[in-house]
Amino acid sequence: MKTTTWLSIFPSTIQELLGKLHPTVLARIEEIRVRQERPLEVNYQGQFHYVNYRGELTDMPGEGYLPTREDGNRLLDFITNHSLYTMEEELRKGYITIHGGHRIGLTGRAVLTKGHVDHIRDITSFNIRIARELKGVGEPILPQLLDFRQHSVQHTLILSPPQHGKTTLIRDLARLISGGQWMHAEAKWKGLKVGIVDERSEIAGCLKGVPSFDVGPRTDVLDGCPKAEGMMMMIRSMSPDVMLVDEIGRPEDADAIREALHAGIRVIATAHGSELEDVLRRPVLNKLISDELFQTYVVLHRSSKGTVNRLYDAKRRLLHPLAAGVKGGSYHA
Amino acid sequence: MLKLIGAILVLVSGTLFGFYQAAQFANRPKQIRQFILAMQRLETEILYGFTPLADALLKIGQQLSDPLRTIFNEAAHRLTDRTNVTAQESWQQSVEEHWKHTAMKQNEKQIIHQFGFTLGTSDRNDQIKHIRLAVNQLQHEEAAARDDQSRYEKMCKSLGLLAGALIVILIY
Numbered sequence: 001m002k003t004t005t006w007l008s009i010f011p012s013t014i015q016e017l018l019g020k021l022h023p024t025v026l027a028r029i030e031e032i033r034v035r036q037e038r039p040l041e042v043n044y045q046g047q048f049h050y051v052n053y054r055g056e057l058t059d060m061p062g063e064g065y066l067p068t069r070e071d072g073n074r075l076l077d078f079i080t081n082h083s084l085y086t087m088e089e090e091l092r093k094g095y096i097t098i099h100g101g102h103r104i105g106l107t108g109r110a111v112l113t114k115g116h117v118d119h120i121r122d123i124t125s126f127n128i129r130i131a132r133e134l135k136g137v138g139e140p141i142l143p144q145l146l147d148f149r150q151h152s153v154q155h156t157l158i159l160s161p162p163q164h165g166k167t168t169l170i171r172d173l174a175r176l177i178s179g180g181q182w183m184h185a186e187a188k189w190k191g192l193k194v195g196i197v198d199e200r201s202e203i204a205g206c207l208k209g210v211p212s213f214d215v216g217p218r219t220d221v222l223d224g225c226p227k228a229e230g231m232m233m234m235i236r237s238m239s240p241d242v243m244l245v246d247e248i249g250r251p252e253d254a255d256a257i258r259e260a261l262h263a264g265i266r267v268i269a270t271a272h273g274s275e276l277e278d279v280l281r282r283p284v285l286n287k288l289i290s291d292e293l294f295q296t297y298v299v300l301h302r303s304s305k306g307t308v309n310r311l312y313d314a315k316r317r318l319l320h321p322l323a324a325g326v327k328g329g330s331y332h333a
Numbered sequence: 334m335l336k337l338i339g340a341i342l343v344l345v346s347g348t349l350f351g352f353y354q355a356a357q358f359a360n361r362p363k364q365i366r367q368f369i370l371a372m373q374r375l376e377t378e379i380l381y382g383f384t385p386l387a388d389a390l391l392k393i394g395q396q397l398s399d400p401l402r403t404i405f406n407e408a409a410h411r412l413t414d415r416t417n418v419t420a421q422e423s424w425q426q427s428v429e430e431h432w433k434h435t436a437m438k439q440n441e442k443q444i445i446h447q448f449g450f451t452l453g454t455s456d457r458n459d460q461i462k463h464i465r466l467a468v469n470q471l472q473h474e475e476a477a478a479r480d481d482q483s484r485y486e487k488m489c490k491s492l493g494l495l496a497g498a499l500i501v502i503l504i505y
Contacts (some may be wrong), residue, residue, distance in 0.1 A: 008416045074419055077454060082420035083386040084410055085457040119456055139505050140416070 006102050006130055006329065011074035017065055020055025029130055030163065036072045036124040038188040039064020075157055076123055079104050091119040093104055101131035101205020101212050131205055133213045137165065140170035143184040144319070145173075145296055147266070152175060155261065155293060158270040160300035166270040167202050169300065170244050170323055173197040173268060174203070177242055178216030194219040195240030195265075197230035203246055228252035235263050248280055254284045262292055275299065276316055289316070334491035340505060344497040351493010358393075358486045367401055369471050378463045379457055384422055386483035387412040388451045407431060420453035441479075444470045455457070475502035 007015055014034065018026070021042075030282055031043040039061050040052040050064030059066065079098050080087050090096045095105045108123035143155045154267075162168045173307050176183065180191030198204050198221050204211035206223040215221065222230045227245050234240055245253070248269045260267050275278040276297060280286050288294065297312040308330040311319040371393050378389035387409045392403030404427050411423035425446055432442055450469040451459070 012417050074417075074455070075339075078417075078420040080453070081385050081387070082453040083384075083389075084454055085460050086385055087384045088456055091456070121455075329481075 005100050006098075006128070009075070009078045009098060009102075009122065011060050011071050011078070012022070014065075014067065014075070017051050017053070017055040020057075021051070021057070025057065031130070032126075032128040034067050034072065034075060034126040034128070036069055040067055056115060066127070072124055072191055075126060081127075088119055091147050092117055092197055094120065095200070097201035097205065098207075099207045099212065101202060103129045103131065103200065105129070109127065131202065131213075132168065133171070134165075134168050135172060135175070135214065137169050137181050139181075141298060141309060142173060142176050142182060143187070145268075146182060146187055146293075146299075148186070153268065154250050154295035155266055156268045156296045156298060157279075157285075157289075157294045158298045158300065158329035159273045159276065160270070160302075161274045164300045164302045166300065167246055169298075170201050170246065170268060170270055171215060174219050174244050175214050175216040178218035190327075191216065191218050193239065195234040195238050195243045196221045197225060197227050197234055197243065197245045198223050199225060199227050199246065200229065203244065211243055228256040231256035231260055235260055235265060241263055242268065245269045245273060249282065249284060251284050254288050257293065274301070276312060280285060336505070340501045343504075344494070347500065348490075348494045349488050349498020351496070354493065355486045355489040357436045358478075360480045361480055362475050363474040364401060364435055364437050365441055365471055365478055367397060368441070369468050369475065371397055371401060371405065372464050372468050372471070375469075376461055379460050380466070384498050400417065400431060403434070404428055404431045421449045424449040424452050438474075438478075441471060441474050444474070456500060 010018065015244055017040065018032070020202045021029075025042075025044065028044040029042050030045075033041040033043070035041075041048055041064070042057070049059060050061055052058045057275045065143065071174060076084065079096055084091075087096055091106070092260040094107070095103050097103050105123040105309075106120055106123050108120045110117045111121055117198055120300060135171050145156050147154050158166055158169060174194050174196055175181075178191050178194040182189075194216060196203050196215060196219060198206065201223055202283070203213075203221065204215050204219075204221040205213050206221055209219055209221075211219075211222060220234075220240065222234055222238075225233065228250065229252075231243060231245060234243055234320050243265050243269070245257075246269075248254070248257065257267055257269065271279055271282075271285055273282075273285075276289075276299065292314045295314050297316065299310045299312070301310070313319055374390060374396070375391050376386040376499055378392065382389070384392070389407035390405045390412070391471045393413060394402050394409060397405060407430065408427040411427060412420065415423075428442065428445055428449070444467055453460075453464045455463075
């Protein structure tokens with residue numbers, strides 16, 4: 001059972017309550033929020049509910065189970081693998097990635113050294129984001145990103161607001177590209193070397209350097225490395241054909257992307273933003289976009305009906321979502 | 334004849350008991366010393382190695398001899414094999430369970446038990462402080478134990494033999 005793997009990080013009190021939830025709810029939970037002395041909260045499909053003492057969902061905050069100090073301490077002990085002292089870098093950044101690629105955001109009292117956050121102590125709020133491997137989400141999109149002339153993929157920027165599946169998508173793209181599953185009848189070339197710079201250990205969910213998720217047979221993952229530096233290291237050391245990075249946005253990221261593009265490496269990157277116009281307001285991304293460095297833009301949009309994706313070309317013209325894929329016949333496996 | 338064998342048995346067991354007590358007095362400072370060294374190794378693992386607690390305890394356990402080895406190994410195995418056990422619990426339970434096999438006394442146990450409360454739950458600096466505090470306290474106990482050793486070790490040996498002899502004389 002996949003669900004039980006993340007349930008086991010909770011102290012037995014909370015584990016019991018969550019275990020009583022309906023399996024369909026449990027299978028869809030995206031976030032679990034544990035706040036000391038405040039009601040236990042679960043989020044799924046854009047909604048939130050509290051969990052009461054009987055392990056049922058409720059919308060009344062007053063009825064919710066209140067995690068105790070002991071619960072918080074135990075949870076912290078489990079998620080740090082009983083060794084908080086090995087997580088200083090993570091505490092500086094405010095989140096910990098655990099086995100299975102699940103990310104846990106933390107807040108408490110920040111301890112400053114020379115005006116910078118050194119670490120967090122008295123941690124009382126936890127946000128457990130459940131990572132799910134959704135194989136196949138990249139299948140309808142990949143055929144439209146193919147570069148038939150170069151037998152590769154196009155430089156692509158994927159945009160979406162948080163929680164809309166960016167990371168899941170590029171994880172699946174990595175799997176498809178490195179496995180050579182192009183989902184297109186005319187694409188007959190073999191899999192490519194893929195490099196993932198996984199700053200937050202979210203794409204591959206590495207544990208001790210080994211990916212927890214299926215990212216494909218020809219994929220190298222540089223885990224926990226700052227993106228800009230990691231991209232340069234990848235270019236120098238691993239000669240990837242395609243490089244994947246999550247959540248670009250800093251000036252040094254842009255420099256590294258330019259470097260990669262000039263080295264002949266295809267880049268698939270993601271950024272926060274619900275529309276292309278949003279992203280244009282961010283100076284770093286604006287420069288990359290106006291220089292037409294990316295050949296394709298994918299904008300993810302998730303509604304209650306499902307995910308709707310829109311594609312734009314380098315000049316930011318809307319492409320019909322199916323236009324590119326239909327050409328070679330059926331692209332869906 | 335039977336009486337003589339009985340008398341010899343009493344004498345021998347008295348002597349052995351005396352020697353056993355003496356050995357306890359001799360082993361106590363030795364084991365405290367070992368524990369101090371183990372704690373200092375733990376400090377290195379935490380400060381420079383960033384080694385996760387379970388691995389660190391196991392590593393240290395391998396370098397020790399029994400009975401201390403079991404305490405460290407057991408604590409490590411509780412952490413890796415069981416879910417829903419905190420570092421504090423596994424440490425304290427392991428100490429509780431295997432303490433009787435050591436020659437150490439209640440004072441040392443108190444220190445080591447106390448140390449468990451902070452084990453693994455804070456940043457490196459804090460961990461180091463707690464380790465040093467425990468080491469410091471253990472060193473005090475070690476000095477006391479050495480005192481006891483020099484005072485009582487020889488006495489225990491002769492006392493065992495003499496007590497045996499006394500019983501023999503009384504019941505012969």
